[in-house]
Each structure stands twice: as structure tokens, then as C-alpha cells.
Amino acid sequence: MTALLDVKQLSKSFGGLVAVNNVSFALEAGRITALIGPNGAGKTTCFNLVAGALRPTGGQVFFEGRPIENTPPELVCRMGIARTFQIVRPMRDMSVLENAMVGAFSWTTNVNEARSTAYESLESVGLAGKADARTDQLTLPDRKMLEAAKALSTRPKLLLLDEVMAGLRPTEAAGVVRVLQRLAEAGLTILLVEHVMRIVMEVASRVVVLHHGAKIAEGSPSEVAMDPRVLESYLGAGFHA
Amino acid sequence: MQKRFEGAPDIKPWLAGAMVFAILAVAGALANPYLISLMTIVLLFTFLGQSWNLMLGIGGQLSIGHALFVALGAYSVAVLDVKYGISPWIGLLLGMFIAGCAGAVLAWLSFRFEVRGIYFALLTIAAAEFARIMFSGWEFVGAMQGLFFPAPTNAIEFAMLRGDARFYYFVALALAALGIVGTELISRSYLGYVWRAMRDDEQAARALGVRTFRHKILVIAISAATAAVGGGILALVQGSIFPDSIMGMGPSVDVLIGPVVGGLGTTFGPLVGSLAAIPLNHLMGALGDSLRIPGLNNIAYGIVLVLVVWFLPDGIWPAMVRLSKAIRPPSRVWLPQPRKAEE
Incomplete structure (x- = not known):
């Protein structure tokens, strides 16, 4: 089965700053995938590249097999990718x-x-x-x-949610998690940008971890949580589970 | 900005509007000639204000050179009528077409090169000034000498849109009613929703699939075409047109006074604003003449504008709506629901 969204070697630099560096991942239909990473990891940039709000400096994005990396946001939306804004x-x-x-x-x-x-x-x-x-x-x-x-x-066929949980109290976030689970059960594919780890573990079936613009891990929430590079990026070097 | 009344089955505004226009129609049959001609101008500027309001109040695009589109309509009617004896009805259609195209081209060029917001507004001024200077030197359209319609008669000729002051009053009344109904219909259609979304947040609207580039061009073209209709009738009412009287900064500002004073983005704002501003301007003009203080009308105009912007920043009409709601509380009030325990 081909992936609904296929991100291939995506890069974006702003002047000398490389915000997203050679990131690849694929989304399977009907699942909730989370894009996580510490502040400044390039999550939102990555997200804006997929949504058409930014144009990549390198790499490709395929949606249902069609390249969309140079498509303006309104047409990306009309193809079936809807997004929310962090603010x-x-x-x-x-x-x-x-x-x-x-x-x-x-x-x-x-x-x-x-x-x-x-x-x-x-x-x-x-x-x-x-x-x-x-x-x-x-x-x-x-x-x-x-x-x-x-x-x-x-x-949409794919819903991109940018930090919907940020700033919410745990009880409020739990309500949002239920909403997302219901949507996924109804067949919607969701890509979540989040840095509240606990929620990601609860809701996502697959996690992609970014750090300094590059992908450092990918897998199920429990796999990713045990990954030493992930722990290091969140908690600093020298910390081991 | 005040929210307009909305929702599908709300017929109250329609009834209120119909009543206002019934009163205006009766007034037109009874009033004296001075009042008739003053009200004709008020109603024409209500319509022009609607056109401008559609563009800024709903579409979010500021034009300070709307006189350009008004003048294109006025000249289309005048050139065809005065030079070739062709009916103003044809002139109005031609004017709509030319102004619509001019608006679309201006918008396309501007947004193609990412000129937007206040810079687009500056571009509209430049375009209007450019046209004024061009028309001032263009012999075919009368240059500085302008164009004069045949002297008014008392016989009403509907096909040539010719008649006495009362006839033009009713033409203007019909136009203003058409403008209000049209604005209301557009703002309740999908275009109204899409344009208001685009006005409030263009990036967010695009993310929701709104093709803002073409919608901006569309709203400007429609606004320009309707302004041309108002301009064509204005030319007939005035009996003559000159580049300076219809194309300068002055007319552009006159167009936007009504909606700004009355309430931006509201359906009835331009009517209320024109009713308040234009008679005041005339009254102060007359007072200034009798007191030998030239320019008193402009000073009064400026003071009223400042007062309105200061005390009623969203205009007179929304303030009236608020007042009527304060007297009689609305039936549909939303209150925050108590949060459920399980959340």
C-alpha cells in the first residue's frame, strides 16, 4: 500500500539557518502520527512545508502519489490536506x-x-x-x-494539527485526545505536531522525532521513548533510561 | 467592528428596509425640489458607498481611488449619449464592463506583484489621478471642457433615462434599494462568507481552501462595475461631467464618507452615513455662504468625521443596532455553559 503522504528528503533553510534538514517520513492512511521534538526542532516548519505555506529548498512531498511541494496552500487544502494554526x-x-x-x-x-x-x-x-x-x-x-x-x-483526507494541546490543562487535553481518537476511528489520517510527550504517547500510533531540523528517530511511541538519542535531545546528554 | 445581523431566516432587516424605502418613496412624491435634489445625491452616494463597502467592508480591500470607477461609468454614459445619442442604458452596461475590467486589471497587477493592503490603496489613488490627468487632456471625452447632456426636460423618457428632478430621485431610490438588496444577497451567499474570511485573515482563509487571489480580483471587479453604474446615473443627474469634478481625490473621499460614518461592512451603514453626512455638508455650505466663511462645510465635515471616528469607531448604524438591542434584549443569547464534571 502506498502512503497517503510521503515526505522525501525535505529541507528548508532560511538564509544560513537550516530549519529542516533532509527529513523523510511517510504517513499511512487512518492513523495518527505525531511529529515531535524540542522547541526549535523544525516541527512547525516541516508542517508548513507540507501544507504549502512554505516552499522547500530541497526534497519532495507526495500526497496520494502527486507532488505537492510547490502547490499553494489553498490548492493543497482542496486536494484534501487541512491544517490548523498553532496560534x-x-x-x-x-x-x-x-x-x-x-x-x-x-x-x-x-x-x-x-x-x-x-x-x-x-x-x-x-x-x-x-x-x-x-x-x-x-x-x-x-x-x-x-x-x-x-x-x-x-x-480532508489528512488533518494537520499544529500544537492543539499547547496551553491546555491536562483534563482539557484529555477531551481533545478523545476527539482525535474518534476522528481517527472514522478513518481520518492525522499528523500531529506536539511537544507534550505524555499526550503523544497516548494518542499516536507512530512518532517521528526531529531535533535541530533532522529526523533522529521514528517508530511506535514506546520504541521512541526508549531511544537514547530522543532522551538526549529532550533531557540533555548523559541521561540514560 | 460590529457583527451584522445574519442567519438565514431573519426577515426583520428586510421589513425594516422595505419600510424605510416606502417612506422615502412617499417623501419623493411630496417633498420640495431642493430636498428632492439633495436626497437624490444622498441616495446615489448610498449606492456608491455600498459599492465601496463591498470591497473594503466585506472583501477587505481598501480603495481610495474609487472615483476612477465612478468616472469610467460616468464617461461611458456621457460619451455615448452626448456624442452618439446612444441610450444611457447601453452606456451603463459599457461602463460596468470597462470599470470591471479596469478594476480586475488593477487588482491582478497589484496582487500578482504582492502589492497589498495600504500599498494597494495607494495604487488606487495613483490610478485615479492618472486617469484624471489623461481625461483632462483627451479631446474625445471633452478634455477640461467636459461633456454636457442635453438640457433637462419635464417629459420623462425612460429609454433615454431623461426626466425631471423627481424622476432622477426615483431612479436613485431604486438604485439604492438595489444596492442594499444586492449587498445583503451577496453577503449571505458563499461569496460573503469567503470574502469576510479573506478580510479577517487571508492566510487562514487560504489554509481553508479559499483561492484568495481570484476572490480579491472578483470583489474588486464587482465593486468597480457597480461604482460605474452609480457614476453613470450621477453624470445624468448633474447634467455635465468634468475630469476634476468626478475623478479627483474629492469624489473618491465623498464615496467613502457614507460607509465610514455609517458603519463599515454593514448593509445599511452607507445609507445612514450618507443621510447624516451629505445634508450636513450642504447645510454648512449654505451657512458658510451666508456668514461669508468659505470652507465652513469642510471644517464641519472634518469635525463630524473626527467625532464619529472618536465616539462611534464602528459607525452610526452599529451603534443604532446596539441601542435597539439594549432597549429590547435579544431572544438568542449565548452564555458560557458550565463545564461538565468529567472534563
Whole structure:
């Protein structure tokens, strides 16, 4: 079986700074994969390269076998890759429901169809009860979930989530984990950028670890957690499990 | 910025709007000639304000050179009518086409080279000034001498859009109503959602699959084409056009006063704003003349604008909506739900 997303020797440098260095990994359909690493490891850059927000300086990204590394973000989205932003970006003058409707207009021009899709998206992240609220009335975890709902309305095959758990309390994060698990059970492929290790262990079936822009490990959460290079990158040299 | 009323089955604004226009129609039948001509200008600038508002208030693209599109419509009507005796209806269509293309080309060039935001606004000024200077020297369109329509008659000729002041009042009224209905329909269609998303956060909109490049061009072309219609009628109402009277910075600013004072991005803002600003301008002009203080109208205009921006930064109309809601609380209030224990 070919991978849904295939990242091959991806590199990105900003001037002299190499943010992502020769990273390769593949995502299998229907799984939750996590991209982890300490701050500054290049996770978000890697993520922006896949989403089309940045162009790589080297390497390729294939989605369903088609190269997408030079495709602009709106077309990447229309091909079936939806993303969220690390810093939540609700459209502030629009209600929660209207925010969630925008994504649906990537595949329909029918307002009623968009509205019912938006309701479904909100429902699947547990926000249906707040559909008429203004976005500035939402709590942080709700805003994070609104970002996911907006992305879901585009009917993606692959959902890219950038640090949806960051800044959440453990109980709130547990709620998000349940939402992600339900989405994955429904057949959605998810790539998660995260640095809260505990959550990654719980939710991801596969983990890719970046450090200083390069991939240092890949495997199941338990394999990765035992990897000495991973421990070193997180905890410093000299630490051994 | 204040949220407009939205949601599908909400017919109250339509009813309120219909009532306002019924009153204006009756007023048009009864009012004296001075009031009629003043209100004609108010209604035309309501329509032009709608056009400008569509571009900035919904599409997020600032134009400070909207007079360019107004003038393209005005000149299309005037050249065809005055020089060839062709009906202004054709002129309006031609004007829409030319202005729409001009808007699209300007937008394409600008966004193609990543000129956006305030720099795009500067480009619109440059384009309008360029056109003004070009038209000032272009003999075919009358150059500085301008173009004069045939003297007004009392006989109403619908096919040639010719008639007395009252006739033009009703034309302007119909246009303003059309503008309001059109804006409301567009903002409730998928274009309204996509454009507002693009206005609020272009990068986020793109990530949700909005092809912002073509939507920016589309909203500017539509705005330009509607501005041309307003310009064509304005030329007929004024009976003559000159490059300086219709293309300079002045007309560009006149277009945006209504929506800015009335409420950016709102459907009724341009009407409310024009109703407030234009009569005030005329009143102060008359007062200035009688007191022999030239320019009093501009000073008053400036003061009112500053006061509105200071005290009602999102405009008069949203403030009116807030006031009516404060008097009669809305039925649909969202309150934070208590968090469930299991979370």
C-alpha cells in the first residue's frame, strides 16, 4: 500500500539557518502520527512545508502519489490536506458556525450545505452547542477545537494539527485526545505536531522525532521513548533510561 | 467592528428596509425640489458607498481611488449619449464592463506583484489621478471642457433615462434599494462568507481552501462595475461631467464618507452615513455662504468625521443596532455553559 503522504528528503533553510534538514517520513492512511521534538526542532516548519505555506529548498512531498511541494496552500487544502494554526486564528467578526462554514466552501457553493457540514464539524469536536457564539466568547480549548472544526469542514483526507494541546490543562487535553481518537476511528489520517510527550504517547500510533531540523528517530511511541538519542535531545546528554 | 445581523431566516432587516424605502418613496412624491435634489445625491452616494463597502467592508480591500470607477461609468454614459445619442442604458452596461475590467486589471497587477493592503490603496489613488490627468487632456471625452447632456426636460423618457428632478430621485431610490438588496444577497451567499474570511485573515482563509487571489480580483471587479453604474446615473443627474469634478481625490473621499460614518461592512451603514453626512455638508455650505466663511462645510465635515471616528469607531448604524438591542434584549443569547464534571 502506498502512503497517503510521503515526505522525501525535505529541507528548508532560511538564509544560513537550516530549519529542516533532509527529513523523510511517510504517513499511512487512518492513523495518527505525531511529529515531535524540542522547541526549535523544525516541527512547525516541516508542517508548513507540507501544507504549502512554505516552499522547500530541497526534497519532495507526495500526497496520494502527486507532488505537492510547490502547490499553494489553498490548492493543497482542496486536494484534501487541512491544517490548523498553532496560534488560533478565528475570523473575529464571524460566529463560531460561520467560521466553521468557510472550509466547506472549498467544495461547495451551497450555503445550506456548508451550514450543515459546519454543524457536523462542530459536533464532532464537541462545539455544536456554541455554534451561535462569537469566537471571542470561546475558551482556549474551545478555540483550539474550533480550528479543528474549520479544517474538518473542508472534508480532508489528512488533518494537520499544529500544537492543539499547547496551553491546555491536562483534563482539557484529555477531551481533545478523545476527539482525535474518534476522528481517527472514522478513518481520518492525522499528523500531529506536539511537544507534550505524555499526550503523544497516548494518542499516536507512530512518532517521528526531529531535533535541530533532522529526523533522529521514528517508530511506535514506546520504541521512541526508549531511544537514547530522543532522551538526549529532550533531557540533555548523559541521561540514560 | 460590529457583527451584522445574519442567519438565514431573519426577515426583520428586510421589513425594516422595505419600510424605510416606502417612506422615502412617499417623501419623493411630496417633498420640495431642493430636498428632492439633495436626497437624490444622498441616495446615489448610498449606492456608491455600498459599492465601496463591498470591497473594503466585506472583501477587505481598501480603495481610495474609487472615483476612477465612478468616472469610467460616468464617461461611458456621457460619451455615448452626448456624442452618439446612444441610450444611457447601453452606456451603463459599457461602463460596468470597462470599470470591471479596469478594476480586475488593477487588482491582478497589484496582487500578482504582492502589492497589498495600504500599498494597494495607494495604487488606487495613483490610478485615479492618472486617469484624471489623461481625461483632462483627451479631446474625445471633452478634455477640461467636459461633456454636457442635453438640457433637462419635464417629459420623462425612460429609454433615454431623461426626466425631471423627481424622476432622477426615483431612479436613485431604486438604485439604492438595489444596492442594499444586492449587498445583503451577496453577503449571505458563499461569496460573503469567503470574502469576510479573506478580510479577517487571508492566510487562514487560504489554509481553508479559499483561492484568495481570484476572490480579491472578483470583489474588486464587482465593486468597480457597480461604482460605474452609480457614476453613470450621477453624470445624468448633474447634467455635465468634468475630469476634476468626478475623478479627483474629492469624489473618491465623498464615496467613502457614507460607509465610514455609517458603519463599515454593514448593509445599511452607507445609507445612514450618507443621510447624516451629505445634508450636513450642504447645510454648512449654505451657512458658510451666508456668514461669508468659505470652507465652513469642510471644517464641519472634518469635525463630524473626527467625532464619529472618536465616539462611534464602528459607525452610526452599529451603534443604532446596539441601542435597539439594549432597549429590547435579544431572544438568542449565548452564555458560557458550565463545564461538565468529567472534563
